[in-house]
Each structure stands twice: as structure tokens, then as C-alpha cells.
Amino acid sequence: MDDVDVYKDYWENMILQTEQLGSSPDGAQSSAASKNIESERKRRQKLTETLHALRAVVPNISKMDKASIIKDAIDYIQELHNQERVIQAEISELESKRSIFLDFDEEISCNSKPKRSRFEQTCDSAESRSSPIEVLELRVSHMGEKTIVVSLTCSKRTDTMVKICEVFESLNLKIITANIIAFSGSVLKTLFLEANEEETDVVKIKIQTAIAALNDPDSPMSK
Amino acid sequence: MDDVDVYKDYWENMILQTEQLGSSPDGAQSSAASKNIESERKRRQKLTETLHALRAVVPNISKMDKASIIKDAIDYIQELHNQERVIQAEISELESKRSIFLDFDEEISCNSKPKRSRFEQTCDSAESRSSPIEVLELRVSHMGEKTIVVSLTCSKRTDTMVKICEVFESLNLKIITANIIAFSGSVLKTLFLEANEEETDVVKIKIQTAIAALNDPDSPMSK
DNA sequence: AATGACACGTGAGGC
DNA sequence: TGCCTCACGTGTCAT
Numbered sequence: 067m068d069d070v071d072v073y074k075d076y077w078e079n080m081i082l083q084t085e086q087l088g089s090s091p092d093g094a095q096s097s098a099a100s101k102n103i104e105s106e107r108k109r110r111q112k113l114t115e116t117l118h119a120l121r122a123v124v125p126n127i128s129k130m131d132k133a134s135i136i137k138d139a140i141d142y143i144q145e146l147h148n149q150e151r152v153i154q155a156e157i158s159e160l161e162s163k164r165s166i167f168l169d170f171d172e173e174i175s176c177n178s179k180p181k182r183s184r185f186e187q188t189c190d191s192a193e194s195r196s197s198p199i200e201v202l203e204l205r206v207s208h209m210g211e212k213t214i215v216v217s218l219t220c221s222k223r224t225d226t227m228v229k230i231c232e233v234f235e236s237l238n239l240k241i242i243t244a245n246i247i248a249f250s251g252s253v254l255k256t257l258f259l260e261a262n263e264e265e266t267d268v269v270k271i272k273i274q275t276a277i278a279a280l281n282d283p284d285s286p287m288s289k
Numbered sequence: 290m291d292d293v294d295v296y297k298d299y300w301e302n303m304i305l306q307t308e309q310l311g312s313s314p315d316g317a318q319s320s321a322a323s324k325n326i327e328s329e330r331k332r333r334q335k336l337t338e339t340l341h342a343l344r345a346v347v348p349n350i351s352k353m354d355k356a357s358i359i360k361d362a363i364d365y366i367q368e369l370h371n372q373e374r375v376i377q378a379e380i381s382e383l384e385s386k387r388s389i390f391l392d393f394d395e396e397i398s399c400n401s402k403p404k405r406s407r408f409e410q411t412c413d414s415a416e417s418r419s420s421p422i423e424v425l426e427l428r429v430s431h432m433g434e435k436t437i438v439v440s441l442t443c444s445k446r447t448d449t450m451v452k453i454c455e456v457f458e459s460l461n462l463k464i465i466t467a468n469i470i471a472f473s474g475s476v477l478k479t480l481f482l483e484a485n486e487e488e489t490d491v492v493k494i495k496i497q498t499a500i501a502a503l504n505d506p507d508s509p510m511s512k
Numbered sequence: 513a514a515t516g517a518c519a520c521g522t523g524a525g526g527c
Numbered sequence: 528t529g530c531c532t533c534a535c536g537t538g539t540c541a542t
Binding site (some may be wrong): 109112113116117119120123124132133136137139140142143144146147149150153154156157222247252254 | 332335336339340342343346347355356359360362363365366367369370372373376377379380470
Binding site (some may be wrong): 322325326329330333334337354355356 | 520523
């Protein structure tokens with residue numbers, strides 16, 4: 067089939083002939099050896115093939131490296147486990163909210179968060195206490211010369227859209243285009259910003275700190 | 290550069306080695322070769338180690354076989370994708386029950402429990418270019434006087450976006466606005482059409498038949 | 513006896 | 528140059 071195989075078989079036969087010189091003429095061993103060679107080749111080929119298939123189902127592949135593919139797959143599976151846990155917690159939260167009373171779900175969430183404030187001003191933190199923004203994914207990359215693309219994915223809770231809009235409007239970014247969409251339990255926001263390529267990390271950190279500050283106003287981070 | 294020459298040189302060297310059997314071992318071989326040998330050993334050890342780590346995070350390991358581990362990991366990732374989609378559908382369903390403003394006239398799709406825990410979609414043999422469109426949800430509702438809203442959700446596979454666009458471009462619909470988005474293992478397309486209210490069912494059937502026609506002629510020739 | 517899976521040492525080729 | 532990844536053929540062990 068291939069020129070490669072042609073040469074390979076050619077030299078294989080040459081070697082086999084050389085080995086048969088003076089030694090015991092066992093033709094069974096030659097056929098068995100070549101059979102084993104091709105079998106091993108098939109096995110290796112199949113393994114790399116399945117590895118490519120694994121690379122196909124894992125979205126974030128850092129390097130084409132063989133071990134890195136497996137490592138990224140492990141990270142991805144653990145990430146999916148986290149998402150599943152978060153989502154199931156959300157389901158239980160929503161089911162508990164199906165009672166008639168609306169704003170009294172803090173009785174449950176009080177356990178997860180320590181009671182930090184006695185009578186602090188809670189004019190704007192009333193929203194963040196109810197349901198904080200859960201960032202599932204945040205990607206900041208540059209496109210072209212002076213364009214930065216931001217993709218933020220959050221779990222869809224009450225007022226998540228409003229809060230995300232508040233976050234980005236408070237950052238004083240040069241927004242070219244912004245798009246926010248709610249879809250199947252998640253909220254995805256995509257932004258095109260005007261900034262230099264070197265500012266990607268800065269923008270990412272600014273977004274993260276702003277979200278963290280909105281979630282926990284007492285944190286040392288501030289805008 | 291050519292694979293032919295590569296193989297030829299390889300086997301030539303093999304022959305030379307065979308001819309040199311019994312000669313004195315080179316001293317240069319011990320320095321460079323032993324370094325490479327241990328390096329390769331480390332690399333292989335690391336690879337199998339990551340493979341064991343992969344096996345640790347995958348619950349359903351059929352065989353301890355090396356390739357089977359990767360294959361089971363692939364199946365598990367796809368299974369997690371399905372679970373994630375189903376759970377997010379449940380979340381959106383629960384949230385829609387709490388919402389007052391959303392009124393979709395077609396709430397008929399009560400199949401909130403799709404029994405697809407067992408999926409037989411096998412894409413192992415190389416890359417099967419078939420990958421039919423799997424419709425997860427299709428809603429067609431009217432909004433206003435002569436506006437029809439179409440919302441189609443499919444599972445994200447290879448070329449699903451392209452095929453969906455092909456489907457809708459072949460239908461000769463009066464498209465006011467179209468939006469397609471890929472997100473978390475799913476592809477969602479939203480369209481605003483100009484049509485009468487009575488044509489909702491017609492549009493829905495047209496879309497369904499078009500998708501079915503796209504799936505059918507390309508028979509699944511996997512494996 | 514035979515098949516399959518694995519680790520090994522080794523050369524080619526890419527940075 | 529040296530390091531790293533990969534595929535190759537082979538011996539070995541288990542089924």
C-alpha cells in the first residue's frame with residue numbers, strides 16, 4: 067500500500083534471509099516474527115488513534131503532547147465534576163425556592179458563609195448575599211492588533227445578568243461590542259474591547275477582582 | 290526527509306549492527322546512550338503514571354487495558370456531557386416555572402427525562418464524518434402579528450453548526466434575525482421569521498423534515 | 513502453542 | 528549543539 071511498507075518488508079526479508087544463513091532453517095519463526103511485528107504495529111496505531119479521539123472530546127488542549135493530552139483530559143473531567151456538583155447544588159437550591167416565600171433562602175446559605183457583619187451597611191450587598199456570581203469560565207484573549215475578546219460564563223441564578231452588566235459597566239472598559247445571553251442554566255457574556263495585547267492579563271484580573279468584590283464586599287479587593 | 294529513506298537507513302543500520310555482533314562496544318555509546326535510555330524510561334514511566342491518574346478519575350473501568358482506559362475515559366466524558374445537558378435542562382425548567390413573564394405557547398415538550406443513559410454513538414474508527422444532527426429541543430412560537438420565533442437546540446458534534454446553517458438556508462424562510470451559538474456541548478440557534486401565525490406548525494414540520502433529510506441520506510457507515 | 517499487552521533500548525526528527 | 532517526543536522491533540510475561 068505504501069512505499070514505506072514496501073521498503074520495510076524488503077529489508078525485513080533481507081534480515082530474515084541473513085538470519086537463516088547457517089542457523090536452523092525454521093521458517094515458522096520468521097512468519098511468527100513478522101506477524102508479531104505487524105500485530106504490535108496495529109496495537110500502537112490503535113492506541114494513538116484512541117488518543118486522538120480523546121483529544122477530540124476534550125475542548126482545552128494545551129499541547130499536542132501525548133502525556134499532556136491525558137493530563138488535560140484529567141483536568142477536564144475534574145472540571146466537569148465540579149460543574150456537576152455546582153449544578154446539582156443549584157437544583158436543590160431552586161427546588162427549595164419553589165416554596166412561596168421568595169427572599170428567605172438565606173437560612174440555608176448561612177451555613178456556608180460565616181456571619182461576618184453585625185450591622186454593616188448592606189445597601190448593595192443585599193443582592194450578593196442572595197446568590198453570588200459563580201464563574202464557570204473566564205477567557206481573555208487578543209484578536210487582531212488592539213482588540214481583546216472576553217468570554218465569561220456563569221451559572222444562571224437570580225439577577226446574574228444584572229450583576230454581570232453592573233460589573234462590566236463599572237470597569238470603564240472601552241467596549242466595542244457586548245453580548246449577553248442566558249442559555250440552559252448558564253449566562254454567557256461576550257465582549258470585544260479596545261485595548262493592547264499586553265493588557266489581556268490586566269483585564270482578566272480586573273474582571274476577576276470586580277466579581278470577587280461584588281460577591282464578597284468585605285474582601286480586601288476593591289476596584 | 291522522506292519516510293522511505295528513513296526506513297532504509299534504519300534497516301541498514303540494523304544490518305550493520307548485526308554484522309558488528311561481537312565487536313568491542315564503543316565508549317561513546319555509554320555516555321550518550323545511557324542518558325537517553327534513562328530519559329526515555331522516565332518519559333514512559335510518566336506517561337503510564339498519567340494514565341493511571343486518568344484511570345483514577347474515571348469510575349467505569351471495564352478493563353485495565355491501556356487503550357481501554359482511554360476509550361472508557363472518552364465514553365465517560367461524553368456521558369458527563371449528556372448529564373450536564375439534562376441537568377441544565379432541568380434547571381431551566383425549574384426556573385421557568387418561577388418566572389411569570391415567559392409565555393411560550395408550546396409547552397408541550399414534557400420530555401424532561403430523556404432516556405439516553407445508554408448511548409451507542411461510536412466514533413472510534415478514525416473520524417466518522419457522518420455525525421448526524423441530534424435535536425434536543427425545537428420550539429416554534431409566534432410573537433406579535435407576523436413574527437415567528439424558532440429555537441433549536443442540538444448536541445454539539447463535528448460540523449453541527451455548518452449543517453444547521455445549511456438546513457435553514459435551504460428552507461427559503463424570510464429570516465429577520467438569526468443567531469447561532471455553541472455552548473457547553475450544545476448548539477443553540479434562534480431565528481426570527483416573518484410569517485403568519487398559522488404557519489407555526491408548517492415551519493416546524495419543514496425544519497424537522499429538513500433535518501431528517503440531512504441525516505438520512507448519509508447513512509451511518511461507522512466502523 | 514499462540515495471542516495480546518507491556519516495557520525496553522534505539523534511531524529519526526523537531527526545537 | 529542537546530533535549531525531547533515519537534514510532535519502531537524485540538523479548539518477556541500472562542492468558
